[in-house]
Amino acid sequence: MTKTRFRTNKKGQKISIELTVKEYEKLVEDLDELDAIRAYDEAKSSGEQAIPFHQAVSEIERFASELFCLCSSQSSARARCPGS
Numbered sequence: 001m002t003k004t005r006f007r008t009n010k011k012g013q014k015i016s017i018e019l020t021v022k023e024y025e026k027l028v029e030d031l032d033e034l035d036a037i038r039a040y041d042e043a044k045s046s047g048e049q050a051i052p053f054h055q056a057v058s059e060i061e062r063f064a065s066e067l068f069c070l071c072s073s074q075s076s077a078r079a080r081c082p083g084s
Helices: 021-045 053-071 075-079
Strands: 005-008 014-018
Touching: none
Parallel strands: none
Antiparallel strands: 005 014
16 A cells, blocks of 8 residues: 555645545455455354355345335236235
């Protein structure tokens, strides 16, 4: 990383930091990674039983399908809904 560049006001007080796009993107990437690590740590410490990936995907798809059916006002979409 390059030397930190500050912007100052007329009194010489630091008011902001100048970043290149590359530096900004690296910070965002690092924050996303840190967020994923924290979520993983939280999940591991919760003590809950993990479910297989394919089961999670299946449950998400079923939930999304049910949500779509509830939100849709088109009769053709309702015809595809489970239980219709």
